[in-house]
Amino acid sequence: MSRASPFPFVREGGFGENFGVFCFPRVWDKTSFPAQNTSCTPPASCDIICQNVEWRAGRLRNLVSVEDITIERWDALYSRCCDMIANPGEYVDSCRGKVLASLFYEPSTRTNFSFQAAAMRLGAGTFGFSDSSTTSISKGESLADTIRVAASYADTVVIRSKVEGAARAASLYSPVPVINAGDGGHMHPTQTLADLTTIAQRRGRIENLRVGICGDLKYGRTAHSLIIALAAFPGITFRFISPRDLRMPDYSLDFLRTRGIEYEESTLLDESMPELDILYMTRIQEERFEDKDEFDRLHGTYVLTKNLLERASGDMLIMHPLPRDGEILPEVDSDNRAVYFDQVRNGMFIRMALLFDFLQLPRITPSPPESDKRAICRNPVCVTNKEPYLPPLNAADGGCGYCDK
Numbered sequence: 001m002s003r004a005s006p007f008p009f010v011r012e013g014g015f016g017e018n019f020g021v022f023c024f025p026r027v028w029d030k031t032s033f034p035a036q037n038t039s040c041t042p043p044a045s046c047d048i049i050c051q052n053v054e055w056r057a058g059r060l061r062n063l064v065s066v067e068d069i070t071i072e073r074w075d076a077l078y079s080r081c082c083d084m085i086a087n088p089g090e091y092v093d094s095c096r097g098k099v100l101a102s103l104f105y106e107p108s109t110r111t112n113f114s115f116q117a118a119a120m121r122l123g124a125g126t127f128g129f130s131d132s133s134t135t136s137i138s139k140g141e142s143l144a145d146t147i148r149v150a151a152s153y154a155d156t157v158v159i160r161s162k163v164e165g166a167a168r169a170a171s172l173y174s175p176v177p178v179i180n181a182g183d184g185g186h187m188h189p190t191q192t193l194a195d196l197t198t199i200a201q202r203r204g205r206i207e208n209l210r211v212g213i214c215g216d217l218k219y220g221r222t223a224h225s226l227i228i229a230l231a232a233f234p235g236i237t238f239r240f241i242s243p244r245d246l247r248m249p250d251y252s253l254d255f256l257r258t259r260g261i262e263y264e265e266s267t268l269l270d271e272s273m274p275e276l277d278i279l280y281m282t283r284i285q286e287e288r289f290e291d292k293d294e295f296d297r298l299h300g301t302y303v304l305t306k307n308l309l310e311r312a313s314g315d316m317l318i319m320h321p322l323p324r325d326g327e328i329l330p331e332v333d334s335d336n337r338a339v340y341f342d343q344v345r346n347g348m349f350i351r352m353a354l355l356f357d358f359l360q361l362p363r364i365t366p367s368p369p370e371s372d373k374r375a376i377c378r379n380p381v382c383v384t385n386k387e388p389y390l391p392p393l394n395a396a397d398g399g400c401g402y403c404d405k
């Protein structure tokens with residue numbers, strides 16, 4: 001039975017020709033999974049879901065940086081996510097017997113709950129902590145050892161930390177995939193997946209969008225991740241709206257500059273409003289401020305009200321990774337442009353799509369780079385300044401390979 005692709009990101013001939021995919025039957029069983037069906041020619045020949053073999057073949061073993069999400073991987077992930085939304089019953093046993101470990105060193109509501117719910121909806125089990133003081137970490141156990149232990153019991157490890165680069169460091173020592181659920185003010189790739197899913201769902205395509213990002217752009221990891229991901233799509237321009245003291249960091253602006261992506265900076269929300277297709281509001285990140293008075297001064301700089309929204313276009317999406325702390329008034333919630341609770345729900349489905357792949361990957365023997373030198377980084381909240389055994393790791397642009405600074 002043939003099936004036209006309902007997925008806006010699958011380019012013509014996409015799955016079969018460009019990515020070298022294999023297929024598996026929609027109702028799959030152990031014998032047809034994982035890689036035996038390499039000769040299937042999608043999408044015309046059978047009712048299948050296709051997936052990017054590159055992803056499964058291990059080139060993406062970890063989701064540590066949002067730069068790991070190429071357009072091709074996004075296409076594959078989003079198409080599976082759409083199928084999961086449409087046919088959730090077909091996935092209920094797809095990861096039975098698999099186990100997810102969730103290590104949350106920092107508070108979380110949506111990310112932690114949604115990963116757990118995602119695993120359960122695939123039939124997998126979960127364990128973990130949301131308060132590291134209840135584990136041997138409080139006895140001084142290193143990150144590398146904690147990961148090795150968690151990975152001994154699990155098939156994928158999700159980690160959130162206030163330390164930047166923690167997920168990258170963890171991935172060096174883990175025999176199973178590591179997913180970054182937020183590392184300090186650095187990145188939050190799975191929030192970005194939830195954001196992209198919501199944009200794609202509402203807009204049909206991710207292209208030719210004027211995206212305003214407002215609030216704490218200095219410490220807001222969701223903003224840092226989102227711009228990197230959106231930069232891969234055609235015709236995206238940015239307007240960054242923040243107090244001067246909370247501007248987008250130079251390393252993020254450099255990323256856009258070197259790719260020729262247009263952006264503007266502003267301190268004013270109201271004047272930006274009429275020009276935007278998307279307004280992505282963010283919380284001022286109190287927990288990252290060293291100076292409480294500085295936070296008090298900046299908190300409340302931007303408040304999105306019904307009144308202010310009158311200046312915006314009728315189809316501008318209002319997004320927020322949540323939690324909000326006064327920057328979007330509850331009166332905005334009933335506006336049909338407000339999609340922040342869609343982001344929450346989509347976050348679970350896209351994490352299901354991710355776990356569906358990762359939980360099935362074979363274990364490896366980790367081989368962290370060997371060096372008699374230790375990594376040095378000038379960023380005080382970089383993992384290299386907390387975990388002294390880490391080997392040096394350089395990013396492609398010469399920055400720190402753990403935190404990008």
Ligand code: ASP
Nearest residue numbers: 182188222283321322323
């Ligand atoms: N929940 C998001 C994060 O973990 C946004 C926020 O906390 O403001 O980064």
